[in-house]
């Protein structure tokens with residue numbers, strides 16, 4: 001494997017300072033997870049999670065969602 005001559009490569013002229021490196025890295029953060037809609041019931045649901053509304057994941061019911069059959073009063 002042949003590499004181009006170092007004289008032809010773009011090379012930084014100055015070493016980047018630690019301050020500049022840390023200032024750039026201070027902006028690095030995990031992105032907040034967005035909501036998707038459930039393909040089965042179309043209610044808002046986090047991606048890669050079982051839907052709390054209908055209990056479906058991957059096109060099948062994996063959790064049985066119980067309806068309340070008792071009163072709260």
Ligand SMILES: [Zn+2]
Nearest residue numbers: 038041051054
């Ligand atoms: Zn659902």
